[in-house]
Amino acid sequence: QGQLVESGGGLVQPGGSLRLSCVASGNFYSIASMGWYRQAPGKKRELVATITSGGHINYGDSVKGRFTISRDNAKNTVFLQMNDLKPEDTAVYYCNIDAWLGGTRGAWGQGTRVTVSS
Secondary structure (H helix, E strand, O other): OEEEEEEOOEEEOOOOOEEEEEEEEEOOEEEEEEEEEEEOOOOOOEEEEEEEOOOOEEEOHHHOOOEEEEEEHHHOEEEEEEOOOOHHHOEEEEEEEEEEEOOEEEEEOOOEEEEEOO
16 A cells, blocks of 8 residues: 655745645655656656766756755655746646556646746
């Protein structure tokens, strides 16, 4: 049994900032990475940022220089600091974990909505 719990989404004006958090709890094991993906209405889910247990980071091209991912491995928590937000950042942001839970690899959170007004 395990779950991902996200928080921090909301409404923000263009140029503003927001910080997302995701906590993985339960019987996950062999955690390789955690990260964030987003999906806007009518669009495919896309990479925002991932971070491995060793600290290697990968960002999507559209957020480089504006977003920062970090994690606390001891607490299985990942953060996303979003700065200089743009209307095109509006989406549901999903937390992801690359790990094993029983016989299944990987899990997704329910998502947290981020709206950047224009």
